[in-house]
Amino acid sequence: MSERTAFEDQPPRTVLLRNGTVHSPADPFATAMVVENGSVAWIGSEGAADSFADGVEDVVNLEGALVTPAFTDAHVHTTATGLALTGLDLTGVPTLAEALGRIRAHAAARPADRVLLGHGWDASAWPELRAPSRRELDEATGGRPLYLTRADVHSAVVTNALLDLVPRARELSGYSADAPLTGVAHHAVRAAAYDSVTPAQRQGAQRAALARAASLGIGSVHECAGPEISSADDLTGLLGLAAAEPGPRVTGYWAEAITSVEGAGRVRELGAVGAAGDLFVDGSLGSHTACLHEPYADAPEQRGVAHLDAGAIAAHVIACTEAGLQAGFHAIGDAALSAVVDGVRTAADKLGLARVRAARHRVEHAEMLSPELIAAFAELALTASVQPAFDATWGGDEALYARRLGTERARTLNPYASMLRAGVPLALGSDSPVTPLDPWGTVRAAAFHRTPGHRISVRAAFTAHTRGGWRAIGRDDAGVLVPGAPADYAVWEGGELVVQVPDTRVANWSTDPRSGTPGLPDLTPGAPLPVCLRTVVGGRTVYGGPNG
Template sequence: MTERPDQTVLLRNGTIHSPADPFATAMIVQGDSVAWVGSEGAADSFADGVDEVRDLGGALVTPAFTDAHVHTTATGLALTGLDLTGSRSLAEALGRIRAHAGARPAEGVLLGHGWDASAWPEQRPPSRRELDEATGGRPLYLTRSDVHSAVVTTALLDLVPGLAGLDGYDPEAPLTGDAHHAVRAAAHAGVTAAQRAAAQTAALDRAVSLGIGSVHECAGPQISSADDFTGLLRLAAGRPGPRVVGYWAEAVATANDADRIRELGAAGAAGDLFVDGSLGSHTACLHEPYADLPGRTGTAHLDAAAVAAHVAACTEAGLQAGFHAIGDAALTAVVEGVRAAAGKLGLARVRAARHRVEHAEMLTPEHIAAFAEFALTASVQPAFDAAWGGDTAMYAQRLGIERARTLNPYAALLRAGVPLALGSDSPVTPLDPWGTVRAAAFHRTPEHRISVRAAFTAHTRGGWRAVGRDDAGVLVPGAPADYAVWQAGDLVVQVPDERVASWSTDPRSGTPGLPDLTPGTELPTCLRTVVGGHTVYERPNE
């Protein structure tokens, strides 16, 4: 469906999720903006003055989701290539690798993603010998689910001279640090521009099919390449949706550095500017050692002084700064660095810049207070808790049960007034917006749960606010016409506790309802996604 730029469309006979009218059943879109929201009866007076009337047939209309942390090319490569997500054992993973290698042309590097030995009965990753056998001796680059380590074949190692001298190299273990970055660069060098564009297209198509209208691409020199980043922005600009906001994770020290960030088309020097690594790969930086690797506290890539220099330079240049920080020691470095920058430039200037922190998993009460003080956006991924939380999964294995229970404290963040933006970190966890909202509302640690409404807001309006837009992500007159139409069950108001009356369908509450996301219920199905008034996805008729 192709809409004219100036077309006026009336949607009626549905449920419009809008704070402007909690009982709205109709909406008018004029061009790229919402023009009116109201009742079915009032819609009758507009019916003759619009270009098209669309009967919603009782469907739910909400703002389109924003996924605040995505790696688009890697997501597309996982969608179109070898994805080990969900493998239940080492033996199953090796079988998938063997089948994938046998179905691909003999030349070129094999790329794969998604293994997680912490969930396997063998409790170990595939060895190099096993990978060499499974691939027939071909080059293979296979990232762990967190993308902070990888296993590779001998043939790929042979493409990277001097690898054994790099930090993170271990002949008997997954590669981390500089060694991982080196093999990733060698593997991705074999991806052609056409393959990259096809992967990016596949990822963007998947996003809009799930009601996602915007994604924040988190790129950088240690993650992909400038060509990959600029190619994605060009591709996104040439199609109606989803919108792509790009972040480039490179330290800024001078005005020339800031100019380079802008020339790339980035919204800021943020995203995955690594202060540390990940818990799954034992590279998140901790104050106390890992429970399952005594004596090891992870890897620190930036200290407080480096954080302060980056935040100060970005603030002075009018750029948004941001960091990847997971471990408690890494988060301490971030807040101490931001505090130093605020001491130099003034608190108001730092707050106004809306700097952001990705993941922010091992937050202490002191960290949370600092996030609120400095108006740092917490760009978080609730699916991490769904995948690795609880008393027996990866978090507890790495940290012990008591420390694991402190992770991802969303309720405390909201109580402190910290801005939240939700995302997936895809392909680390899949694009799945309603699943993300469910994971936040039904956190494995009950005291960290937030309401469905709060999680939904953080996954819609929160993503827009994280890029400095307060007028979007909500269906009110004047807002961008980015919305999704859903086939959904009963609409309720859910709260994050286990009280008997924990949800309600009573319209007298005056609160717009959302789908019941209680675990075990069916998630809504996306029927249509619209970005800037243009339909970018429509579910095929069955």
């Protein structure tokens, strides 16, 4: 938005925080911090803090609490997250029978909803190992329209009543008479379902999602919008809400392929920083739509779906680079990632490698990366926007990934350690509502990856979930608490601070402050996660107590 809002016109107060632990590379022993005009002004020791006491408006006694940079969730669907928080969420439901019971109760509780909306079912975790049938859904809803997305949001089950609202869906690719909808058919019914959401419902969902993010110490989110995911009104409404009210910063991406200056102008008019996010090159592993070089282990006749080829990818990257926009893609399968690399290389051949690298184009998910693809990501400076909770939820030798790909291929997924060693920039996120907003859980999932060789240190994961998100949008001066940086921070109640590394052959943490490395909470599986006491964005409190 070009004009200032009432919230923006409220000047942030000058605040001294003291008697705690400040996570800062500027001073690993810091216990105090001064915030002025929305930026970090000073970081240092408790004794030196006394000299600031008379020059500040507020003094906050941290009482031993930890202060860290606020998290950035680099991949969020805000409205869908809010609808799940305020509506029907089947995440973690253990059986098909219980899911149908929840649907039945939700339908009874929402008699005025024109279309019933829900999210989160995962038949791979149910004893029945199948999705609910259309007949079962018709019975559970009393014949009302229902749109219910799988956990990965790449397929959905629907009632006949919803299909009747979109008659052409039965003729589109991805339609099945009694199986989850995918592809074009899924996009058509999703558009109809979300068209039923009123502006008031949408804004309420967005507020709920941003409030949840703030309560978890998240100071920024990257909204991955697009014509096949949400709508232009949804994106512009969210950006306007975020500018007008206290809450996390929202950076918008619009997932529409462009080939011209006019297309780039459309992206900018929407307030997006790039034509990126969920611009689909393929689908998901759970829905058998991620595009693979070799067939699925549990569906030998399938190799997934390719939505864009290398030529289309190159055209998009060239247009974005020339327009000064970030390009980006959703790519999970190895064949899809190969197409991305081939397309970006073609763009680099035309425009010059340095120019393409400087644009910091990004790839969402990037799960099936071979060593050759990792090297290409590093060469092309492609940011990998990744979701460690995917591995925590579906990784390991007995879970979904192993069933879809076989154990050996599944063990190659999400190779974070190799990516960091090669110099691939990482930004961590949730893809909420696919997996929940949970920043410390995300850091833990990266540090304790189900494949030990892919684990990274807690410090590296934390950096990717804070500074990495800012770097992914072209900002190198934020996401870290040093003088001059934006005062986006969170205050935490937690246990002992340690320095954890991924090597489990030896004691994997140290509490010796002489290392000069700032500690972080113990995230060993089973240890309680830190509790957020306050979140501050630009020097203004957006969650917690009244003082900054």
